[in-house]
Amino acid sequence: MNFHQLHLFYTVAERGSFSAAAQVMHMTQPAVTMQIQTLEDYFGTKLFKRSTKKIELTEAGIALLPYAEKGIELVRETDVAMSSFTHMLQDRLQLGSSLTIGEYVLPRMLGPFGKLYPHINIMMKVMNTTQIIEEITKHQLNFGLIEAPVQHADMTIEAVMQDELKLIVPVGHPLATQDEVDLEEVIRYPFVLREKGSGTRQVMEEQLMERGIQPQSLNTVMELGSTGAVKSAVEAGLGITILSPFSVRHETALDLMKVIHIRDASFKRQFYAIQLKSTLLPIAAVTFLNFLKHQTLDN
Template identity: 55%
Template structure:
């Protein structure tokens, strides 16, 4: 009997998730179906792969031996789908993923428009939420992947950089800085600031870079902080203060002349956006194709 790669994927998912029920949820299968496929794999090899005598499944010696091979098989299938996604012309299906605020509100909508025009038989459901909720939803709601603003170190998840981003200092068109191409960091620190809330990816990137230059976040003149990038842009336009925002989020306002980008001498706020998924999950072809489009934009 030929080795069944699908069964290797199921075995790997059970080993990663720790229970048949958790694996069944991740694979969108019934628990008896998962159990049956693992048993079939054990019958093929003629040995037990999992010890079922405890609440949490434990790998046998044979299971430990098979696990890295199963992982390689899953990674090969995933890499093959990614490689071939750019050649697919007739995609169909439903794509469900999560995205953090900046990515979901400002980066993806134009890309999704082009993607859906190219693949009209694909439907998309995008949930905009914070990183913690995205990680939870990938495991509990079956999202294909998430797009987040910092790497994820949760066990069982794989993170890869897919797009570059740069945060920039922005001022209203009437602010004195708007007439200048570059300002000193000391000048910025003396100005009132309107920022994202503590704990946001944008705020963290800004504060980490400033700390590198000897400026602690507590020394900033933060007059307001908001959980909404849109609210911050409105506040800056109204003259409430300066802000540091993603270039993706301010493109329209810059083009219309409402906001002005200003360089801070010697300071760069660079970061990457990341795709996160379960290590045991295989991306659907629509998911693989969209991620290819996102990587392509980053390389342009």
């Protein structure tokens, strides 16, 4: 018996067919079947009932499944534990990232990571969560980084970084003379917001509702489909907004905008990594995710 066979067994059980497992594991169906037969020979018992269209676990297979799952999890934990010691890795990572993470957060972290691991090449696609999941499922991406948790039967999701949205105003705005303001004062002014359904908008609206404020009661003068468009509208004096300070570092450095803390509200949000349950990430990908977990988003 070896770990590869246990991994195949787990994947067949999870996917419900040899052909689906073969696709996930990048193997031919006969090769998967042969490895499962070898594992059954080792234990001296059948692990799957093959009489139906969708294979089912035998009693022995049901008993083995939690041990196979523990073995996969142990390998993942081992990779995480060892990732900080591996500095000569050579690999090419393909990842998907949502807009705020991909355009404003990760670029500032790729430099320090590249100095630590110069032989790891990262190819990043900036896209929405649905597209990220689709490309992970097709094995076109190793993993994805998203701004809100999702429920997907084939995916595992874990927290990697935390961000906090703040009030963003143009420098000539009446609130720009203050470093902290109350939420009650903020909601009196016109807002420029991201479109409904965006992660940024969702975090803001959830916090407002927790404070007893209905989002539709805001004086929203404009809804825009990108953070860049929102920033341009705020800079032009069309309204104020709630964004990640990471996204306006350039504008604040040029004294075009100001970041203000809202003292009686906290717009914190978690960033997540998402990957296929049945796929073990390469050690280079584990190393990159472990690096992100130890980064502080000091706004």
